[in-house]
Amino acid sequence: MHNLLEFLQKYNHWFVFVILEVVSMVLLFQYNSYQGSAWFSTANAVTGKIYEWDANVETFFSLTKVNQELTQRNAYLEQQVQQLSDSLYGVTKDSAIYHRDQFALLQNYRLIPAKVVANSLDKPDNLITIDKGSADGIHKDMGVISGTGVVGIVYLVAQHYSIVIPVLNVKSNISCTIQGRGYFGYLRWKGGVSELAYLEEVPRHAHFKLGDYVVTSGYSAVFPPGVRVGKILHVFNSADGLSYRVQLRLSTDFARLRDVCVIDDAVMKERLQIMRAAQDSIMPDGNAKGKN
CATH class of the missing domain: 2.40.10.350 (Rod shape-determining protein MreC, domain 2)
Known part of the structure; x- marks a missing residue:
C-alpha cells in the first residue's frame, strides 16, 4: 500500500493531466456539433472495422x-x-x-x-x-x-x-x-x-x-x-x-x-x-x- 501511495504521489501530475484531457475532449465533442459529428463518424468507422474483422475470423473458423x-x-x-x-x-x-x-x-x-x-x-x-x-x-x-x-x-x-x-x-x-x-x-x-x-x-x-x-x-x-x-x-x-x-x-x-x-x-x-x-x-x- 505504501508503494502504491508513493507511485501516485510521484506521478500525480500525469494523472491530473490525463483527467483534464479526457474532460476537455468530452466537452469539445459534446458541445461542438462539427467536432461531435467527426468523432461520431470516426467511432462508427472503427466499430465497423472491428465488426468486420470479427465476422472474417468467425467465417474462417466455420469453413470446415x-x-x-x-x-x-x-x-x-x-x-x-x-x-x-x-x-x-x-x-x-x-x-x-x-x-x-x-x-x-x-x-x-x-x-x-x-x-x-x-x-x-x-x-x-x-x-x-x-x-x-x-x-x-x-x-x-x-x-x-x-x-x-x-x-x-x-x-x-x-x-x-x-x-x-x-x-x-x-x-x-x-x-x-x-x-x-x-x-x-x-x-x-x-x-x-x-x-x-x-x-x-x-x-x-x-x-x-x-x-x-x-x-x-x-x-x-x-x-x-x-x-x-x-x-x-x-x-x-x-x-x-x-x-x-x-x-x-x-x-x-x-x-x-x-x-x-x-x-x-x-x-x-x-x-x-x-x-x-x-x-x-x-x-x-x-x-x-x-x-x-
Whole structure:
C-alpha cells in the first residue's frame, strides 16, 4: 500500500493531466456539433472495422463445417444428375438405358461428413485417416465417398478416428458395373499413377465404348448402386485372354482429397450381417454347418 501511495504521489501530475484531457475532449465533442459529428463518424468507422474483422475470423473458423456440408450436398447432387440421365435414357429409348430401379438415391442414406487428416498416394498399400470414429457412428466396412465419386472402405475404427482402405490400395476390390451397359467387373489398382485404375474380369462378350462411365454395382453391402467411379480410357485383354481389362480415369482426385462422407444405412448393415452369417455357416469344404 505504501508503494502504491508513493507511485501516485510521484506521478500525480500525469494523472491530473490525463483527467483534464479526457474532460476537455468530452466537452469539445459534446458541445461542438462539427467536432461531435467527426468523432461520431470516426467511432462508427472503427466499430465497423472491428465488426468486420470479427465476422472474417468467425467465417474462417466455420469453413470446415461449410466444406463438409458442400461435400455432402455434392454427393447428393451427383446422384440426382445420374437419376435425371437415367430418366432421359428411358424417355428417348436410347440403347444405353440404365434401369431406374438400379439406382438408390443418397437421400435415402445417412451421410456422415468427415475430413481427411492423413493420406498417401505413392505406396502399394495406401491408407487414408479421417477425423470421425465410433463416437460419430462409424464402424468397419462402411463405404466412403467424396463429392465426385468413390473413395474407399472403412477398415479400422477408433473412438475419434478411422482408417480407410482407398481405391488406391492393391488390396481394394470393389464390385462395379459399366453404366448403361449392365456388364460387371471388379475395380482394382495396380500401383503407379493415382489417377488410373482397372476394371477387371469384364466378359469378352461385353459391348461398351471408350468414354462410358463405371459406377458401383450395388451388389455388395458397402456401396449403393450408381456411385460414380471413373471413365473408360482404354481396353486391354486379360492375361489369360478370357476377359477384358478396362483402364479407367478415376473420378476422385485423391491428390486433392480433403472432405469425404461415410455412408451409413441400416439396410446395408443388415445385408452385410446376412452375408457374414452365410459365410460363417458354410464349411471350408462347401458343406453347411449343422446336422443333416
